[in-house]
Amino acid sequence: MTDRPRLTLTAATLDAPDARELAAFYERLLGWTREEDEPDWVTLRAPGGGAGLAFQTERAYVRPVWPARPGDPPMMAHLDIRVDDLDAASTHAVAAGATVADFQPQDDVRVHLDPAGHPFCLYL
Numbered sequence: 001m002t003d004r005p006r007l008t009l010t011a012a013t014l015d016a017p018d019a020r021e022l023a024a025f026y027e028r029l030l031g032w033t034r035e036e037d038e039p040d041w042v043t044l045r046a047p048g049g050g051a052g053l054a055f056q057t058e059r060a061y062v063r064p065v066w067p068a069r070p071g072d073p074p075m076m077a078h079l080d081i082r083v084d085d086l087d088a089a090s091t092h093a094v095a096a097g098a099t100v101a102d103f104q105p106q107d108d109v110r111v112h113l114d115p116a117g118h119p120f121c122l123y124l
Helices: 019-030 086-096
Strands: 011-016 033-038 041-045 052-057 079-082 109-113 119-123
Touching: 011 019, 019 033, 019 041, 019 052, 019 086, 086 109, 086 119
Parallel strands: 011 052, 079 119
Antiparallel strands: 033 041, 041 052, 109 119
């Protein structure tokens, strides 16, 4: 397909009640740095480059429920984060402000919720 324009994925964006608060959590968790920092929009970049994470304040934000039941606000996306030590990474995530999800569907994956309720998976 030669007529396709150049497309570059720059970030995945998470809505939050406070973009700066949620970005601060992911800074602590991942060790990434802020590239943009506005009151309602923050982007983080990995030290090695690649697509980053962006956060936008959504005044009507509704915390997702995971796993969702009928009528619950479902997650729209989740992050997968590869780790080399599941227990140490989980301890770090909790210290950064995450909570361990009550439901854990796999032994080699640990599901956590960020402060805004977005699920993310730590996996080996």
